[in-house]
Structure formats: C-alpha cells, structure tokens
Amino acid sequence: MAPRLIARKIVFHQAGSRSRCLRSFANQSRLTTSTGSRPSLPFLFIPRASPNSVRCYTSERRRWWKHEAKLVVRYTLTLWGVVVCVLTILFAVNEEVVEREFPTPHEWHYLTRKFLRDANNFKDPKNGEVNWARALELSRGVVIRLEDPKTGGQDVVKLSDIVDPSLEVPGEFIACDISEKSEEWRRGYYEAIMLAAKAAEHVDGWQRDITRNIVTPPEFVIGPSNPHPTPIPPGNPSAPREEDCELAYPSADNWYTKILATKGLNSRQMVEACLEYASFMEFKSNPQGAESLYKLALAEATADVDPKKLPYDPKTLVLKDRAEPPSMNVLSALTAMANHVARKGDISSALPMYLSILKARRSLSNDPPRTPLSKAKREPIYQQMLNFFAPPDYPPPPPDGALPPWRSTLERCQEAALNLYIGEILYATGSRDEGLAWTRDGVDLAEEQLRNPKINEDSRGTKSTCRNCLSTGLDNWSIMVSRLAKEEKDKKATGSQSSVFSFWSGPSRETEGRWEAEEAVIQDRVKRTRELLEDVQAPKPGIVSYFKV
Structure with a gap:
C-alpha cells in the first residue's frame, strides 16, 4: 500500500507543478499584454521595422504610383485627342456647308474667305437674328485684306494717294483699279464691298461709348439730341450718355462712292451700285x-x-x-x-x-437662251470620288x-410688282375697280411663281422678291377692299335711315355686301398663302420618336 501512496503523491506533485507553470505563464502573458511591451501578433505575420506612413514611400508603392500616373496621363491625352479630332471634323464640315451656301473665290487666302462667309452668315442667319454691325466689321476687313499686297492684293492699283488720317486704315476709301485680277476675284471683291455698304446703311448713326467700348443704336443714347430715349432691353449694359459717345462707323456713302470710282467692274455691277446708292439717298x-x-x-x-x-x-x-x-x-x-x-x-x-x-417685259421670250452643249468627259471612279469630296466650284458669272x-421666275415676279404699282396708282386716281383688278392680277402672278417647283432651283433672292411682292400685294388688296367695305357700310346706314321716310322707294340696285364678301376672300387667301411666305419645316425626328407608339 505504501508504494501506491508514494506514486500518487508524485503524480499529484507533477500535476500541481504543471498547473502552476500554466498559471505563471498566463500571468506573465497577461502582464506582458497589459504593459504593451510586446503586442500579440497573428499567425505568420511579418513584423515591420517602420510605421505604415513610411511604408508608402517604399519601392513597391512608388512603382504603383508611377503606373497609375502613366494611366491617368494616357487616358487624359487619349480623351482630349478624341475631343479635338471630333471638334476639328465638325468645324471642317460646318465650314464646308457654309461655303456651299455662301461660295467664295478659291484663290483668296483662307482667312479672307472665312471672313466673307461669316459676314454673309451674320447678314442672313438661319435663326433670323441679323447682326449688321458684325457683318460690317467682317466685310470691311475682307476689303482691306484684298487691297493689301501681302494678303492677296497684288496687281491692285490705288487710284489716288490722298489718305484720311482720322480713319483706322487711312487709305480705306481710296478707289482701286482691279482690271488685272481674275473675274472670280473681281466678283468676290464687289460682293464684299457691296455687303459693307449695305451693312453700313443699317448701322447708320450708331454711337460708340468710348468709356466702355460699347456700340449702341442712337435711339438708346441719353442726351439733348434724344430727349426721350428708348429703354434698354433687359440683360444689356446701361444706356450710354451722349457726351461719352462718338460715331461708331463711317457712313455708307464712302463705300458707294468707292464702288462707283472703281475700275474693272462690269456694267451690271455699276448699275446695281448706282440703284442701291440712290435708294440710300432717298432714305x-x-x-x-x-x-x-x-x-x-x-x-x-x-x-x-x-x-x-x-x-x-x-x-x-x-x-x-x-x-x-x-x-x-x-x-x-x-x-x-x-x-x-x-x-x-x-x-x-x-x-x-x-x-x-410691263408691255416690254411681257413681250420677252419665255425660253432661256441657248448655251453651247459640251460633251461630258467620262472620268474614272477614283476621280469621281475625289470630285465628290473636293470643294465645290465657284458659281459661273451672272449675265x-x-x-x-x-x-424667268424672277422676271415674272417683277411683272407682278409692276401690276401692283399700276393698281395702286389707278386706285389713288379714282379708278378703284381697275386698280383692284391690277392688284388681284399681281397677287395671282406672285402666288403662281411661289408655287412653281422650279423656284427652289433659283437663287434665294428670287424667292425673297416673290415673297415681298405677294406680301405687299395682299396688304394693298386688303387696304383697298377695307376702305370700300367701310364706305359700303356707311351707305347702308344712311340708306336705312332714309327708307323710313321713303316707304315707296324701291330696293337699291347695288349688290349689298360685295366688299364684305371680298374681305372674307382676302382673309382666306392670306391663310392659304401663309406657308408660301415662311419656310415652315417639319421637326426633325429625335431618339425619343423611335420609342413612341
């Protein structure tokens, strides 16, 4: 029995010593954790010799930043390159479209051609917001560039040496001899200088505020010469004062006088310049x-x-x-x-x-003059493709x-205008029925030409002339009939009053309500021709239209 007791004591002693060791290790680890001298680390964790903030600037992190920076630069340059290419293509397409609408001579410098295209675009914009001041500045620059030997003015001879030092360009209004230039160059020069003169008519009398460099129409200027100025539209700078202003642009007389003294223009151009200048003088x-x-x-x-x-x-x-x-x-x-x-x-x-x-115009030929037919040369396919992408040729010279x-359509519209003139004179001189008849004929002829499909093949001036003729004819017709209808109503009123005292008098021989009925006809005619006086286009289908039922 004794040996068994000894063995049990030894086992208990060993077990007690082991438990004491575990308790001492736990106490030691708890003590170490609480003091923070050695933190507990996860399994297989590689200790670092430096903090995390220093680790960011190691070789691995530096390579990663370089890679990310390269990607940012690459994607940024690619994106901006695509944007620049798209904008360049859109600019080229827009310039090509404007060139086909307002052609310019191909021998001019690019900037000169662009200035003239932009000037025409400001004169006749698609949105209807005409900017005559900008058109004058651009067309004026075109004329100056064409007379400068450095920008296409070779062989242009000045006809005088007298300059005006008060002008921005002292020799701007000196007449030139352009006989040595080609026909296209001369025609473009004439177009530019006539556009400058026409734009100067519309900005005649405009004032420039020298303190703010703002150009303003004269009706907005505050001063003794304009005691009741027109209010400035909202969103615009305040109205300038007369003492701070000066004349913004030269008078249109300078450009017209220069055109009439220029050598190298044909008779048609000289006649048109004289008529335009005379119209301005009447104004x-x-x-x-x-x-x-x-x-x-x-x-x-x-x-x-x-x-x-x-x-x-x-x-x-x-x-x-x-x-x-x-x-x-x-x-x-x-x-x-x-x-x-x-x-x-x-x-x-x-x-x-x-x-x-009018008699002379009606006796003219109805057929256009014959032009010699030229056999079209058969070109290879690659040449046809090149011609398709090539810029359009400058239009042939007009007669x-x-x-x-x-x-032609334009000449018939001129006949309609003559009918309106004659009808207005006859109506004013007492021949009312004849005046109305001539006015109706003019309206019918103008409407007939506007409904002619061939008018779309003519120039824009032809359609504008016919529209003005039709609009003026309808206005004259309406005014004439309204006056006659008013007189008719007055006669009815006086007739009804006199019928009370003249019981046995018979009915009036005049057809009652004739002019009132014609007034209704004119109103229907105005509604019917409204589509001819305006370019009404159907809205273009968008992406949303494909999802509509």
Missing part, C-alpha cells in the same frame, strides 16, 4: 442726289448704245413700241426711275412708264445685263 431725304444717281444708272445701262437708237424717249422715259427689246440694265434702271417719279407724286408721268415697262432677259 436720307436727298431726292436730288437720288435722281442724279438714277440718271447715272440709266446712262451706264445705255453706254454702248447710239443716242439716236435709244429704246426709250429721253424726255418722258417711256419705252418705244417699235424699238428693239430693252436690255436687263435698261429695264432695271427705268423701273427704279419710275418708282422715284411716283414717290415724288408725279403720277401722270410714272403711269406711262410703268405701262411701257452682265447687256442683253434682254427672258421671262
């Missing part, structure tokens, strides 16, 4: 100057005609019946002169002129006006 209340310019246009139109063989009477300016058909220039000059005579109030002289011009025109 400026200078009838004597306008009449002189109309006579100058008529003299330019008949410069190559023997004075004994003039197609019109020099005293009455009425076209002769047995004379040869008048040229386009003669018809334009005589029509403008007749308008001037009618505006002066000399109706007895204007009416025979209108009738003779110089030395020959009689044919009854």
Whole structure:
C-alpha cells in the first residue's frame, strides 16, 4: 500500500507543478499584454521595422504610383485627342456647308474667305437674328485684306494717294483699279464691298461709348439730341450718355462712292451700285442726289448704245413700241426711275412708264437662251470620288445685263410688282375697280411663281422678291377692299335711315355686301398663302420618336 501512496503523491506533485507553470505563464502573458511591451501578433505575420506612413514611400508603392500616373496621363491625352479630332471634323464640315451656301473665290487666302462667309452668315442667319454691325466689321476687313499686297492684293492699283488720317486704315476709301485680277476675284471683291455698304446703311448713326467700348443704336443714347430715349432691353449694359459717345462707323456713302470710282467692274455691277446708292439717298431725304444717281444708272445701262437708237424717249422715259427689246440694265434702271417719279407724286408721268415697262417685259421670250452643249468627259471612279469630296466650284458669272432677259421666275415676279404699282396708282386716281383688278392680277402672278417647283432651283433672292411682292400685294388688296367695305357700310346706314321716310322707294340696285364678301376672300387667301411666305419645316425626328407608339 505504501508504494501506491508514494506514486500518487508524485503524480499529484507533477500535476500541481504543471498547473502552476500554466498559471505563471498566463500571468506573465497577461502582464506582458497589459504593459504593451510586446503586442500579440497573428499567425505568420511579418513584423515591420517602420510605421505604415513610411511604408508608402517604399519601392513597391512608388512603382504603383508611377503606373497609375502613366494611366491617368494616357487616358487624359487619349480623351482630349478624341475631343479635338471630333471638334476639328465638325468645324471642317460646318465650314464646308457654309461655303456651299455662301461660295467664295478659291484663290483668296483662307482667312479672307472665312471672313466673307461669316459676314454673309451674320447678314442672313438661319435663326433670323441679323447682326449688321458684325457683318460690317467682317466685310470691311475682307476689303482691306484684298487691297493689301501681302494678303492677296497684288496687281491692285490705288487710284489716288490722298489718305484720311482720322480713319483706322487711312487709305480705306481710296478707289482701286482691279482690271488685272481674275473675274472670280473681281466678283468676290464687289460682293464684299457691296455687303459693307449695305451693312453700313443699317448701322447708320450708331454711337460708340468710348468709356466702355460699347456700340449702341442712337435711339438708346441719353442726351439733348434724344430727349426721350428708348429703354434698354433687359440683360444689356446701361444706356450710354451722349457726351461719352462718338460715331461708331463711317457712313455708307464712302463705300458707294468707292464702288462707283472703281475700275474693272462690269456694267451690271455699276448699275446695281448706282440703284442701291440712290435708294440710300432717298432714305436720307436727298431726292436730288437720288435722281442724279438714277440718271447715272440709266446712262451706264445705255453706254454702248447710239443716242439716236435709244429704246426709250429721253424726255418722258417711256419705252418705244417699235424699238428693239430693252436690255436687263435698261429695264432695271427705268423701273427704279419710275418708282422715284411716283414717290415724288408725279403720277401722270410714272403711269406711262410703268405701262411701257410691263408691255416690254411681257413681250420677252419665255425660253432661256441657248448655251453651247459640251460633251461630258467620262472620268474614272477614283476621280469621281475625289470630285465628290473636293470643294465645290465657284458659281459661273451672272449675265452682265447687256442683253434682254427672258421671262424667268424672277422676271415674272417683277411683272407682278409692276401690276401692283399700276393698281395702286389707278386706285389713288379714282379708278378703284381697275386698280383692284391690277392688284388681284399681281397677287395671282406672285402666288403662281411661289408655287412653281422650279423656284427652289433659283437663287434665294428670287424667292425673297416673290415673297415681298405677294406680301405687299395682299396688304394693298386688303387696304383697298377695307376702305370700300367701310364706305359700303356707311351707305347702308344712311340708306336705312332714309327708307323710313321713303316707304315707296324701291330696293337699291347695288349688290349689298360685295366688299364684305371680298374681305372674307382676302382673309382666306392670306391663310392659304401663309406657308408660301415662311419656310415652315417639319421637326426633325429625335431618339425619343423611335420609342413612341
């Protein structure tokens, strides 16, 4: 039994010593953890010799940052490269579209061509917001560049050495000799200088505030010459004061005078310049100057005609019946002169002129002049593809006006305008029924030309002329009939009052309600022709339209 007791003591002793060791190790570890001298680490954790903030600048982290930076630069450059390419393509396509709408001579410098395209775009924008000031600045720059030998003005000879130091460009309004230039160059030069003159008409009298460099129409300027200024529209700078302003642009007379003194233009261009200048003189209340310019246009139109063989009477300016058909220039000059005579109030002289011009126009040929046919050369496919992407050719030159025109859409619209002039004169002189008849014929003829599908093939000026003629004719017709309808109502009122005292009087022989009925006809006519007076386009289908039922 004794040995068993000894063995049990030994086992218990060993077990007690082991438990004491475990308790001492636990106490030691608890003590170590509480003091923070040695933290508990996870399994297989590699201890670091430095903190995390220092670890960011190790070789591994540096390589990672370099890689990320390269990706950022690469993607940024790629994105901006794509954006630049897309914008360049859109710019090129837009310039090509504007070039096809407003062509410019190909021999000009790129900036000169772009300035003229932009000037035309400001004059006739698609959104309808015309900016004549910007059109003047650009077209003015085109003329200056074309006269500069460094930007395409070689072989352009100045006809005078007198300059104006007060101008921004001292020799801007010196006339030139452009005879050595090509026909396309001269035609583009004429277009630019005429655009500058027309834009200067619309900004005539505009003021520039020298303190803020702001250009303002004269009706907004505050000063003694304008005691009741027009309020400034919201969102614009405040109205300038008259003492702080100066004339913003030169007068249109400078450009017109320069055109008339330029050498190298054909007769048609000179006649058009004279007529435009005369119209501006009438607007400026200078009838004597306008009449002189109309006579100058008529003299330019008949410069190559023997004075004994003039197609019109020099005293009455009425076209002769047995004379040869008048040229386009003669018809334009005589029509403008007749308008001037009618505006002066000399109706007895204007009416025979209108009738003779209308008779001459109706006797013109209905067929266009024959042009020599040229055999089209057969080109290879690759050349056809190159021609498709090549810029369009500059349009061929228009007629110089030395020959009689044919009854094209534009000429028929001119006939409609003559009908309106004659009808207005006859109505004013007492022949009301005849005046209404002539006015109706003019409206019918203008509407017929606007409904002609061939008008889409003509220039934009043709459609604009026909629209103006139709709009003016409808207005004249409406005014004439409204006056007659008012008189008719007054007669009815007086007739009803007198019928009380004249019981045995019979009914009136006049057809009652005639002019009221015609007023209703005019209103229907206005509604029917509204689509002809405006370019109404259907909305373009968008992405949302594909999801609609």
